[in-house]
Amino acid sequence: MGMAIDRDDTQFHVLAVDDSLIDRKLIERLLKTSSFQVTAVDSGSKALEFLGLNNNDADDDEEDEQRDSNTESVSSDEDQDHQDLGLGVNLIITDYCMPGMTGYDLLKKIKKSSSFKDIPVVIMSSENIPSRINRCLEDGAEEFFLKPVQLSDVNKLRPHLMKGRSKDIDSSHKTTSTRLITSGN
């Protein structure tokens, strides 16, 4: 019985970033209701930490006054390890207004990272500021949600995740077709 490893292809892992306790609870519930696996953190730096991205990586040096020259910028090997551990994040949804690192700052860092630039990023904000929205979308955000975020918003996430998934499927395609062939009895 050469069965393929039974990976649940529909379970996506979303990393949610929001400094508000209430909004974290809400977004977590919204995402879980939509069958997503969720990790919720309260800051951009915690998000980067979770991804295995060092805060002081080589590309970001403008605001970083405490930059230690001895700190190694995270190698892409470490990033890959983090992904391989199955903690792979399929989408990042982040609040815009956060102390320290804003959601926009986080977006820029993700897009600069060779390992994570292809992860879709969604921004949330309680403020409807067109210039802010446009800037985020132009700089790589897939969607911009106005808070409070609703189920109808979360339903818009799946297509972005499926896009990424179809790239993954190419590599597991052989396994899938084998299953199809042998299940025809």
Place this chain on the structure above:
Amino acid sequence: MERNPIRRQLAIMRQSLFDQGHVDEQFVQLEELQDDANPNFVEEVVTLYYRDSARIILNIEQALERKPFDFRKLDAYMHQFKGSSSSIGAKKVKAESTLFRECCKSGNGEGCMRSFQQLKKEYATLRKKFGAYFQLARQAGPVETASRPK
């Protein structure tokens, strides 16, 4: 129409929260996130809100004791508070938060103080109403265990 008297009372209380403008559509969104696996979700969120926002209220109170007012800081606190209030559907509280922020932006100290008093009143009123509502909801119990003759 609810036949169970407790459930009927609960429905009336719920409707009045909307009719009196205390809560808006966002509250319905919270209710829709409640299910068998998370039967007390709405109460949990509201409880969390009051616990979390108490801190911000205190910060604002303390900031209003320092003259001259730091309007930028006051506005930042209220932005946080407004966000949470909006997330739970607290309509009047949210509206008062907006007024407060407008006073901050125009440097209207008197307006800030008046608005804040009004906000605290509404915040407290809503808390009482929620308290009574959730207490009754717990009495009513989960829908599945309605008293059906076996």
